[in-house]
Amino acid sequence: MNIFRPQMRMLFSETNQDWQPVPSWVRFLIRLGYDWPNGVSAQRRIALVSMPCDSAAAGLIALGALIRDLGNPIANDVDGHFDALLRYARQYLESCRHCTVSCRPGMGSCDYVARATGLLRHQGRKLYEIFTVSNRPDIEKQSIGCSNSRLKLDRWIFRRSAVDWKIDGEPPPQSIDHEGALPEEAYVRIVAGAQIIPENLQRSFSGLCLAGRVAGGTATHEACTLIRFRSANGDYALSDLLTVREWSPSNVISRMTFFNARTEQFDRRSSGSALVVADGDGGFLKMLGRPEFQRSDVIGVIHRTVERDHLEAVGNRMLGLRQWYAEDSEMLSRLTPTPRGISVLILKRRTP
Amino acid sequence: MPVVASRVFDFLDKQEAGTVERHEIASAVFGILRRSLRQIVLKLRDADEEEALEISDRLRALLSEWLTVPVPFDNSMRDAVAVLLGEAEAVQARWGSDIRALYDTALRAAEGLPSIENPVRETLRAVICELRSQERTFKVYCHRRARLHFESLFVPHGDSPLSGVAFLHSVRDYRETEPFDALIKVGPLRTRGWGSAPDALLTAPRFGTLVQVVWSGCSDEPDFGYDPVSPPVDSSAADGTAPVAAASAGRGPMRWIVRVTRSGEDPGAFPGFAAEADELQVFREMNQPSERRPATLVQVDGEHGILYPPHSQVLSLDPDQAACDPIGRRIPGETLLESMYVIMPLVGDVDVGGVRAEHGHYSKIWKERLEKEWQDDAVGLIRRLHVARLNLVHLAAAVRHWCKPPSTVIHAPQQMKHFEILLRVLGVGSDGNNSPRPKWAPLWQLAWNEVRRSRGEAIQAGFHEQEVVEEQLLVILRRLVPEIREKALANAGFHQAIPASYDMKGDLLFFKVCDIEEGFSAPETELKVVRELNMIDQWRD
Numbered sequence: 001m002n003i004f005r006p007q008m009r010m011l012f013s014e015t016n017q018d019w020q021p022v023p024s025w026v027r028f029l030i031r032l033g034y035d036w037p038n039g040v041s042a043q044r045r046i047a048l049v050s051m052p053c054d055s056a057a058a059g060l061i062a063l064g065a066l067i068r069d070l071g072n073p074i075a076n077d078v079d080g081h082f083d084a085l086l087r088y089a090r091q092y093l094e095s096c097r098h099c100t101v102s103c104r105p106g107m108g109s110c111d112y113v114a115r116a117t118g119l120l121r122h123q124g125r126k127l128y129e130i131f132t133v134s135n136r137p138d139i140e141k142q143s144i145g146c147s148n149s150r151l152k153l154d155r156w157i158f159r160r161s162a163v164d165w166k167i168d169g170e171p172p173p174q175s176i177d178h179e180g181a182l183p184e185e186a187y188v189r190i191v192a193g194a195q196i197i198p199e200n201l202q203r204s205f206s207g208l209c210l211a212g213r214v215a216g217g218t219a220t221h222e223a224c225t226l227i228r229f230r231s232a233n234g235d236y237a238l239s240d241l242l243t244v245r246e247w248s249p250s251n252v253i254s255r256m257t258f259f260n261a262r263t264e265q266f267d268r269r270s271s272g273s274a275l276v277v278a279d280g281d282g283g284f285l286k287m288l289g290r291p292e293f294q295r296s297d298v299i300g301v302i303h304r305t306v307e308r309d310h311l312e313a314v315g316n317r318m319l320g321l322r323q324w325y326a327e328d329s330e331m332l333s334r335l336t337p338t339p340r341g342i343s344v345l346i347l348k349r350r351t352p
Numbered sequence: 353m354p355v356v357a358s359r360v361f362d363f364l365d366k367q368e369a370g371t372v373e374r375h376e377i378a379s380a381v382f383g384i385l386r387r388s389l390r391q392i393v394l395k396l397r398d399a400d401e402e403e404a405l406e407i408s409d410r411l412r413a414l415l416s417e418w419l420t421v422p423v424p425f426d427n428s429m430r431d432a433v434a435v436l437l438g439e440a441e442a443v444q445a446r447w448g449s450d451i452r453a454l455y456d457t458a459l460r461a462a463e464g465l466p467s468i469e470n471p472v473r474e475t476l477r478a479v480i481c482e483l484r485s486q487e488r489t490f491k492v493y494c495h496r497r498a499r500l501h502f503e504s505l506f507v508p509h510g511d512s513p514l515s516g517v518a519f520l521h522s523v524r525d526y527r528e529t530e531p532f533d534a535l536i537k538v539g540p541l542r543t544r545g546w547g548s549a550p551d552a553l554l555t556a557p558r559f560g561t562l563v564q565v566v567w568s569g570c571s572d573e574p575d576f577g578y579d580p581v582s583p584p585v586d587s588s589a590a591d592g593t594a595p596v597a598a599a600s601a602g603r604g605p606m607r608w609i610v611r612v613t614r615s616g617e618d619p620g621a622f623p624g625f626a627a628e629a630d631e632l633q634v635f636r637e638m639n640q641p642s643e644r645r646p647a648t649l650v651q652v653d654g655e656h657g658i659l660y661p662p663h664s665q666v667l668s669l670d671p672d673q674a675a676c677d678p679i680g681r682r683i684p685g686e687t688l689l690e691s692m693y694v695i696m697p698l699v700g701d702v703d704v705g706g707v708r709a710e711h712g713h714y715s716k717i718w719k720e721r722l723e724k725e726w727q728d729d730a731v732g733l734i735r736r737l738h739v740a741r742l743n744l745v746h747l748a749a750a751v752r753h754w755c756k757p758p759s760t761v762i763h764a765p766q767q768m769k770h771f772e773i774l775l776r777v778l779g780v781g782s783d784g785n786n787s788p789r790p791k792w793a794p795l796w797q798l799a800w801n802e803v804r805r806s807r808g809e810a811i812q813a814g815f816h817e818q819e820v821v822e823e824q825l826l827v828i829l830r831r832l833v834p835e836i837r838e839k840a841l842a843n844a845g846f847h848q849a850i851p852a853s854y855d856m857k858g859d860l861l862f863f864k865v866c867d868i869e870e871g872f873s874a875p876e877t878e879l880k881v882v883r884e885l886n887m888i889d890q891w892r893d
């Protein structure tokens with residue numbers, strides 16, 4: 001099926017080369033992400049996509065998955081935002097505020113994935129420090145007390161008003177006054193027929209994760225910067241379309257989290273991703289070992305122009321997984337035709 | 353800079369299947385040399401004697417090189433064997449008549465080689481001329497040190513030489529090359545060791561035709577062309593008898609058509625001559641003892657390198673002014689790259705008596721004496737060393753080597769007991785004509801420490817954990833960055849003394865990284881120290 005509407009043809013450019021129709025390898029990868037089963041499935045899947053050269057393939061797959069999520073009514077951070085603030089506040093009040101240990105979350109010093117500084121920002125502007133949490137059993141009356149003077153309690157955050165607040169340094173659950181809303185026309189032209197829920201274009205989402213290369217987050221970013229799409233309304237770099245928060249100062253909302261495989265740090269706290277796209281063999285192996293992703297689907301993207309040891313490390317890991325996973329031939333058959341040079345393996349857990 | 357992905361896919365789209373043109377070459381004379389050396393290697397391997405094992409390893413490296421590099425057939429081949437094994441009578445006295453007989457046969461075959469042109473070189477010349485006449489773009493995949501043998505192919509023949517861009521030496525070179533017409537490769541397709549090449553040659557081709565020139569009997573590794581997604585399909589290409597055979601093989605996601613052309617004298621057709629065996633395979637199986645670890649070579653100049661276990665975090669310097677973290681621990685081949693510097697800390701050295709030897713301080717004393725003795729009476733010196741039980745068979749060549757002035761390292765015997773004998777025979781340290789030193793420390797011991805230090809071996813007064821030392825060093829090094837960067841501008845290795853204001857005392861050696869290569873398997877004692885490349889070659893898989 002041709003996924004691009006001929007009458008609204010999107011053009012493609014890589015490394016500032018001439019504009020051309022979107023090539024088949026790019027369409028294939030975007031489609032792979034788009035067609036990936038939505039939400040946390042009963043049976044976990046792990047895929048390996050093997051490329052003949054270094055490329056932004058992981059970013060393209062992540063873009064497809066992002067477009068898929070734009071059409072999912074529950075794929076947003078708004079619904080669970082107050083609960084996330086509560087968790088954050090409790091972590092700060094019960095642990096991080098008193099902690100004297102050099103902070104290395106995720107490295108065994110504590111069970112948290114990131115340090116809670118206790119700072120919340122209201123409507124993107126004023127900064128408050130968490131003061132207290134009311135522990136009332138009535139959910140609607142639970143609240144977080146905070147202060148901007150460090151002396152007295154100034155504000156209470158309730159469930160109904162929580163979307164005006166965000167954890168400092170993280171994207172807001174939704175944009176304020178449509179600021180930073182995502183360009184719908186870019187996404188619908190990249191995957192023709194994609195159903196997009198307009199509200200999602202203004203809402204952040206943390207259920208999709210892109211894991212960068214072990215060489216560092218900038219390596220993945222640079223690869224994605226070199227890919228551009230053009231429609232009648234403008235040019236879009238892949239790195240911008242992915243809405244990774246730290247990649248662009250103009251990213252107000254973010255539709256995916258980013259895991260820096262070198263520093264092993266997330267760009268924000270999230271309660272778990274349904275799908276992780278890992279860039280490179282090192283990033284892929286790290287993601288498979290992370291406890292946060294033990295239930296997530298993982299798509300690893302490697303290229304074959306690396307040393308044999310790296311290939312074998314990945315191959316042995318996949319071989320080990322086969323004890324518990326079987327080839328998902330049904331899903332593989334839906335992927336055809338695979339462009340020459342790309343090979344794909346999808347494993348599906350035998351039991352839920 | 354990696355090649356544009358769309359260009360690679362465009363290229364692959366146009367390729368229904370790639371072609372492997374495999375030229376299998378046989379030579380009766382070279383075959384005799386191969387077979388004799390192979391048997392010597394195997395027999396010496398069984399000897400329960402350290403030096404026999406060393407000679408076996410060196411012969412193995414020699415033969416492996418000849419099988420994977422288009423060396424010219426000349427007298428150097430005979431000399432190389434003779435230098436390793438020495439006098440035929442001595443060989444017989446030491447290891448028996450069967451090895452002596454093999455040695456004699458090998459020498460006779462090697463003596464006959466200069467009368468013929470190496471057929472591998474002839475074939476390569478023909479292949480390259482044909483590619484040029486067809487105006488097809490081509491590249492050569494070879495080890496960096498094999499390059500000169502390709503470049504010399506056309507020297508006496510008047511054709512234009514191979515240009516610099518025609519060579520690929522590493523997976524990184526390959527990754528960054530644009531698609532072209534043909535790739536030339538000498539030797540079988542192996543993932544590690546002599547003649548190794550990236551699996552990507554078959555799984556991610558940037559060329560339409562692979563021209564492979566191999567000695568008969570040398571087989572490709574069955575799993576070469578590995579893709580973690582689709583394990584390789586074992587396929588035999590030729591039927592073994594036809595001069596030209598064709599087959600289609602699926603390897604990874606690509607398809608290849610293999611055409612085999614055989615030429616030369618098949619030793620198996622002569623009475624009394626067996627068909628060629630695959631020495632590279634035999635040696636690989638032989639070289640797999642469990643006490644060895646996989647290792648990556650970081651080459652630090654034209655003659656020296658350091659082996660590191662996989663995924664080592666190597667203390668290193670990135671001299672790039674733009675580098676935000678110039679001092680750090682890096683993984684060879686991943687984050688430690690060419691033109692960076694490996695840093696070897698020599699801290700807390702046993703400083704027996706407070707005099708710290710500079711690089712080459714004591715070596716000047718004993719090397720001057722050695723040089724003089726060699727000039728005055730080389731035969732007498734060798735005899736005295738033998739009497740003192742310095743029983744290296746190729747002792748004369750070794751002594752000449754030890755006479756060389758210090759470069760990256762101080763050239764000296766590999767073992768302490770040999771070094772002690774050498775200095776005792778030379779009388780160094782016993783004539784009172786030496787520089788100030790502690791009375792309770794023999795000079796040979798100080799000189800040996802100096803040799804070890806030059807190899808980057810930690811000589812420490814306790815059981816300092818290297819990593820703990822490096823943690824403290826990182827702090828010091830980061831403060832010294834401006835000074836270190838200035839020294840790195842000279843573009844070569846250098847020393848940096850730790851300033852006296854710090855608690856830690858010692859020296860820092862900076863070795864510039866020239867090349868990084870995987871595919872070694874070495875004992876623990878050979879890791880993380882500077883060694884000569886010809887010694888390191890024996891640890892290739």
